[in-house]
Structure formats: structure tokens, C-alpha cells
Amino acid sequence: MLGVVFNSKSDKKRMMDKKAEEPVNIEILQQGEIWTISINRPEVRNCVDRYTADQLERAFQAFETDAAARVAILTGEGGNFCAGADLKAVASGDPSRVNRMERHGAGPMGISRMELSKPVIAAVSGYCVAGGLELAAWCDMRVADDTAVFGVFCRRFGVPLIDGGTVRLPRLIGQSRALDMILTGRPIAAEEAFSWGLANRRETTRSALEGAIELAVLLSKHPQTCMRNDRQSVLTQWGFGEREALEEEFEFGLNTLTSGETVEGATAFKDGLGRHGETV
Numbered sequence: 498m499l500g501v502v503f504n505s506k507s508d509k510k511r512m513m514d515k516k517a518e519e520p521v522n523i524e525i526l527q528q529g530e531i532w533t534i535s536i537n538r539p540e541v542r543n544c545v546d547r548y549t550a551d552q553l554e555r556a557f558q559a560f561e562t563d564a565a566a567r568v569a570i571l572t573g574e575g576g577n578f579c580a581g582a583d584l585k586a587v588a589s590g591d592p593s594r595v596n597r598m599e600r601h602g603a604g605p606m607g608i609s610r611m612e613l614s615k616p617v618i619a620a621v622s623g624y625c626v627a628g629g630l631e632l633a634a635w636c637d638m639r640v641a642d643d644t645a646v647f648g649v650f651c652r653r654f655g656v657p658l659i660d661g662g663t664v665r666l667p668r669l670i671g672q673s674r675a676l677d678m679i680l681t682g683r684p685i686a687a688e689e690a691f692s693w694g695l696a697n698r699r700e701t702t703r704s705a706l707e708g709a710i711e712l713a714v715l716l717s718k719h720p721q722t723c724m725r726n727d728r729q730s731v732l733t734q735w736g737f738g739e740r741e742a743l744e745e746e747f748e749f750g751l752n753t754l755t756s757g758e759t760v761e762g763a764t765a766f767k768d769g770l771g772r773h774g775e776t777v
Contacts, residue, residue, distance in 0.1 A: 521552035522574065529565035530717045531710065532556075539575025542624050544583035546594045550607030561613050567721060568713040569613075571636055572620035572706055573629075576644070581627025581651055582606065609635050609660035612732075614725055616716055620709035621696070626684075627651035631660035634669060637728065640712060641696035642705040645687040652682030668735070670695050720758040726750065 524533040534556045536543040545553070560569045573579050582605060586594035596605035604610045606628045619625075619636035626648045633639050633647070641647075649658065658679065666675040670693045678685060691699040700708040716724065726749040734742040753759060 519552070520546075520549040521556050523556055523559075525566075526710070527714065527717060529563065530567040531713045532560045532563075532566055532569045533572065533706070533710070534560070534569055535572050535574050536579055537574045538583075539573070539577065541583060541585075542577040542580035543573035543575070543629070544580050544586075545596070545606050545628060546583040546586035547596050548593070549583075550596055550603065550605065553607035554603050554611070557608050557611055557613065557617075561611075561615065567615060567717040569615065569617045570620050570706070570709045570713055571617055571632065572709070573623070577623030578619065578621045578625040578645070579629025579632055580624045581629050582656070584654065584656070604660045606632055606660045608632065611635075614729070616724075616728060618709045618713055618716075620705040621645045621647075622705045627656065627658075628660050631658060631662040631665070634665035635661055638697040638712065639690075639695065640698040640700060640705045640709040641687045641690055642700040642703070642708070643687050645690065645696070645705065647678070647685040647690050647695060649678050649682045650684075652679070720761070722756045722758050723753045726753045 520536065520538050522535045522537045524535070525531070526533065534553070536545065536549065536553070538544060538549060557569065560566050582596050583594070587596065589595070597603055597607075598605060602610070609631055616637040617635075619633040619639040621633055621639055621641040622644045624646050625633050625641075626646065627650050630647055630649065649662065651658070663675075663679065666678065669675075674693050677683075685693075685695070687696060687699055690696040698708050698712065730742075730746045730749040733745055737745060
């Protein structure tokens, strides 16, 4: 994490060795506002076993409850985002390694059922497949560089999508394109993913993480109550008809209006701030 003071080179080495051993790393940027949460199992393309899933859940719980935290970035170490559940762990039958398989509580990949009040951006390099694709679909936005490969590769092994893939993919890219991915299991490169809207941003000259950090900085500068309420309205409207959804949107809007942020924003606009796309 940023801000750690080492008393000696040996202290620094011990800290780096410990970080290398952990399956999930957290780095905190911009005075605690931006969290980068990385899956750290590069030797297996960041596949997720039970312990890794548990660590992901703990990391995002910490992000959600930290008052200073505004935006999280989910990514993978070593050039790949995530290649899904660890099938070797599944095949082992070891309860400590096999992913959770309960109807309620945490999903097999750890965070796929979590409902956060703050946005999460996926920074996608390399393989983002099977359960890894489901993790990326769980995020609010996805930034991909040209090394990214998306796909339902678990189609080849009889492993179902049970971390939201059959629900979130159609909502993101439409049923026709989602079924193309889900039924065929074919690889989808960054260019096609961007053209479909699966990737919100495509980075051609820098890494996905660099692009995601830039996007996170932008989101962190916005008035947070308004942004989070509008985000929550988008996420909850799927369960309502149009009339009920509009009523819910209005309630979220009232919450923002009564918070004082709108008056502050209007005052800033009157004073000439925040115009022409500039942040206040």
C-alpha cells in the first residue's frame, strides 16, 4: 500500500515477499479514494480457488466500509485478468480449495453476489474468461487493452455459468450477442468486445490498468451522493415495471437533492465552475 514506511531494506523485502504470497493484493491511491484490488495467482492465470474467493470478498467488504474509498479497480497480476475458477482445485475435492457452492451468501467466485454502493472498474488484460468474465460483468465498467481476450471458455469443460454470467451478459450486450458467447465459447478480442459495449474503454497504447486508474480518478472527483444514487437507480430498475422504476428513480433523486450536493453544484455553476466538461 502507499504510505508504508520501511525502516530497512530487509523490512521492505519481507513486505514484498508477503505481498507476493497473498492471492489478493490491495493498493490504495489518491489519499485513500481509489483502491486497486488485484488477483495475484499469475502462475494459474489468476484462477480463483476457495481461499482466493474468500480474500476477494474480504477486500471488497473493506472497500465498501471504508469512508474514504470512492472507486475500486479489479484487475489481475502478471498479464491476465482471470481465467475463471481453479478447475484443479475443483477436481481435488479438497473442501478448503473447492469454490463455495451454496445458494445463498457469497458466490463461487467470492464477490459475484455482492451489492456495493460504490463503483468498481475492471481493468482487463489477457484472459478474462469463464468465471473471470463473470467477475468483469459484475463490475460497473470495463477497461480493456489490446491483449484482452473475453470468452465463456468453461463451455469446453461442462462448467456452468453460476456467478451471474447468464444474467449480466445479456443485460450488458443484449441476448443475441450474449448467446453467441455463451453457446459457442469462442474468444472475443478487445476490438470486438469494445464494438459490442462489453468493454467501455479500449486502450491501444497503454495498459488497461493505466486507463482504469484515469477513469477512477474522474469518477472520484464527482459529487459522490448524486453519482451513487443515480448508479443505484440504474441497478435496481431491472426488477420494476416502468412506472415503479420511475418512482424509485425519483426517490433516489430526492435523496440527492436533500443532501445539499445539488445546491453546492448549482452554486459552483453560477460562479463559472464545472463548465465545458471540467470537474468542479
